[in-house]
Amino acid sequence: xxxxxxxxxxxxxxxxxxxxxxxxxxxxxxxxxxxxxxxxxxxxxxxxxxxxxxxxxxxxxxxxxxxxxxxxxxxxxxxxxxxxxxxxxxxxxxxxxxx
Numbered sequence: 126x127x128x129x130x131x132x133x134x135x136x137x138x139x140x141x142x143x144x145x146x147x148x149x150x151x152x153x154x155x156x157x158x159x160x161x162x163x164x165x166x167x168x169x170x171x172x173x174x175x176x177x178x179x180x181x182x183x184x185x186x187x188x189x190x191x192x193x194x195x196x197x198x199x200x201x202x203x204x205x206x207x208x209x210x211x212x213x214x215x216x217x218x219x220x221x222x223x224x
Contacts, residue, residue: 132176139179144192146183151194161195 143164150157152165164182167189182190193201 135176136179139176139183143179143183147192150192151197152191153193153197156194156196158194162192163195163198165191165193165198165201167191 144159144162149159149162151162156162
């Protein structure tokens with residue numbers, strides 16, 4: 126089993142390299158605070174995370190992945206319908222609908 130610290134350090138290095146590859150800014154607005162930058166998969170496929178995913182993002186030459194700020198990631202998810210399950214819910218509970 127890999128050392129947790131080693132794996133975490135490798136992830137940190139890979140994220141740094143991914144941010145460098147994508148000019149350290151949101152592809153939509155240019156926001157550049159790394160705490161709010163998220164890797165976006167333009168194909169919208171569900172994939173497992175981890176080091177394999179980060180290596181795939183880093184080595185991609187097709188333009189499939191991009192960096193988005195948290196705001197633009199939320200917008201992209203809503204436009205893609207990824208947040209449909211949240212519609213009609215309040216505080217984790219289904220809201221009552223009028224008869």
